[in-house]
Amino acid sequence: MDILNLVFLLTLTVGASRILANIIPLPLPILQILLGSLLALPPFGMEIELDPEIFMMLFIPPLLFYDGWKIPKKEFTEHGGQIAAMSLLLVLITVAAVGYFIHWLIPSIPLAASFALAAILSPTDALSVIAIAQGRLPRHMSHQLEGEAMMNDATGLVSFKIAMAAVITGSFSLVSVSGEFLVVALGGLLIGGALSWTVGKIKQWMTARDLYDPATYVVTILLLPFAAFFLAEHAGMSGILSAVAAGMVQSRVDMLPVKTSTRILNRSIWEMLDFSFNGLVFLLLGLQFPGIVERVWEASATQSYDMGTLVVYALVIMALLLMIRFAFIYAYHWSETRLLKRRAKGGQSQPLLLTTALSSVAGVRGAITLAGILSVPLFIDGTPFPGRDLMIFLSAAVIILSLLIGALGIPYFLRYLSLNDLDEHERELLKARQSASQAAVSWLEEWLKAQSNEDIESKGSVTARIIDSYRQEMQAMAMEREDRANEAVQRYVLETNLRMQAIQVQRKELYRLRKRRHIDEQMLQTLIRELDYEEAALQ
Structure with a gap:
């Protein structure tokens, strides 16, 4: 299909999905996956297979940049302990536990690839949660979820890239990986933050000399996440964290008292891009999903599993993710409450089991997981990547299951929760x-x-x-x-x-x-x- 027709049809479908979501009682991401699958069937018959590297470069930087831009900084600081625990410790526990479990469950997926799959299933999607909750989540929980989503997007993707490198090179060392993680993470943060700060200083310099043009600046900001990602990757650092850091620094620059037209133009464009890119990721998955299911079905004839077994595997993986998240959140809040009571600062204001259950079902997987798993290379040294279609199938199934659990569980638990903070x-x-x-x-x-x-x-x-x-x-x-x-x-x-x-x-x-x-x-x-x-x- 001609590329212009493809872009036009996909963009039109993203817009139509928002309208249909007001009529059909389904979470918007699931509806977009269904629409994408519909476009892949006759009579449309759309087929698209993006190069994984292009997919990563096109979708990941702007999505993470906007995550960093919109995160509430005060809440990020106030709840920094929990956000850090959820985005670092919980991600690492999930990668280790779920990675080993997936390899044990499906031996045809290599261990390093199982770790990569577990890593890409770690990030949560705050945008989907907020859409499901329709603004009824407690503010502190909403902010914690946003902060967690932003940080574990980065840590999950960095872990995913390291695991993918292990699959490609065939070597893996926990000690060397830990050291590499710290170096590439810090380097990415410094590069992205420095580049964004430099752009802000240039804007101030131009404004002081009446050389400032809002349209030019907005175009520069649109290119900034890609520049931060590319520079960090070229330097051997984390382009993912570089894009996040660029967004966080730029949000401070955007609040400076400068031209109103710039803020309005900037904000409107980024809100449109965020909605469009999130929708396109789910549509692209839907477009590829029928072909993936067909290939997995054909491969199952020579394997020890069938399609029904794979669905059960997805249910078991989702259950394990929920249990790990529930146990971690409960242990964290229980410890926090005990510590606060010892310091006579009060404790948990809401029932611990209730808030833990709500936070657990709010761990919805979304666009970042999809963008990451679709970036898995097609070949390694000329041979097909081991278990690629199977990994994508399981990721898509877990995403859909998490959305359904969130769509049912969040409204249910919210009925029993006090919302005085709103x-x-x-x-x-x-x-x-x-x-x-x-x-x-x-x-x-x-x-x-x-x-x-x-x-x-x-x-x-x-x-x-x-x-x-x-x-x-x-x-x-x-x-x-x-x-x-x-x-x-x-x-x-x-x-x-x-x-x-x-x-x-x-x-x-x-x-x-x-x-x-x-x-x-x-x-x-x-x-x-x-x-x-x-x-x-x-x-």
Whole structure:
């Protein structure tokens, strides 16, 4: 099929899947896999086999970059202990336990390849969980899942690449792998962070000299994750962690008080790309799934398993993943609660078994797992990669099972969970909005006092209207687009300018609140977004 027609059809299908998800009661990723499988069948008959290296380079960097960009930094710091434990220790336990289990269960998959499969099954997908929960997860759990998903995406993929290297080279040493992991991880973080910081400094330099162009900058940011990934890989470091670090640093640069048009353009493009790339990954799996099933079916004739046995294997692997996750989370929270009680700082506010069960079923696998497993090479030195189709089949089955478990389990456990922290979050947002509006009102009053007496009468009515709109928390009054006298036009221009300057004051107040830690990073982003759209409407 012509490449342009293929891109057009896939993009159209991704958009249509979002609409269908509002009608068909299925998780969006499962629906996209089904649509992809449908396109692979007659009469469409679409066939596509991307080069694994191209697939890795095309999908992994932007997805991980955006993960790093949107992670709430305050919660990432506050829950750093749990996030680190879940994304490092839990991943390593999963790789070791599940890897050995898969090799024991299916000896035709080599041990190193079994470790690679276990590693790529380790990352969780916070985007799918949030979509399933529809914003009803407790805030602290939602943030922990986002932080865990971002970090174990990186650690899982790094472990996957090391295991894949062991398959290709035929050598494996736990000691050397551990040392290599630390070196390539640290190197990747430094390269990605340094590159992103340099881009931010260049932006500041250009802004100071009126050389700054929002469109050019946004194009640069679109290329940044690929550049970070390529440079780190070329240097022998982790391109995966490099992309994550670039996103985390760039999110700080994006919050700097620069042109509003840049933030709006940047944010809109990345939200669109994140949705599109996630959808394309699931569609591409669906397109290849019928062929994979057919090849696995044919291979099963010469093996000791059939298709029904493979489905049972997938169920057993999923059960093992759930048990390991449940045991780890329970042990972590139990230890944390005991430690806090000893320090007289309070303990678990929610029932331990309930929160552990909810966190366990929320360990949904998604786009990163798919992108990683589809990047498995087709051949090693001219011979087919051992068990590639089988690995992809098991990964797809585990992803689908985890989505179904999440779709059923998350709403069930949420019914028994107290969600008081959501109300508290809304109160904090309201308090921050009031503080920003009050800062704007105070500035307008001071500005009016500084005007000369002859200007007070003409400018006072305009200022009073703006102050009244802020105090009543109403939207700015629209100005009719009719020919008016010069005085009315001047008042309109004055009102617009004052509103623009008042918005700048609100932004400064929000930055001050964040600096003093009265609000968190996510609240700052939400409130800055509201002000950006308000300013864009005025422009």
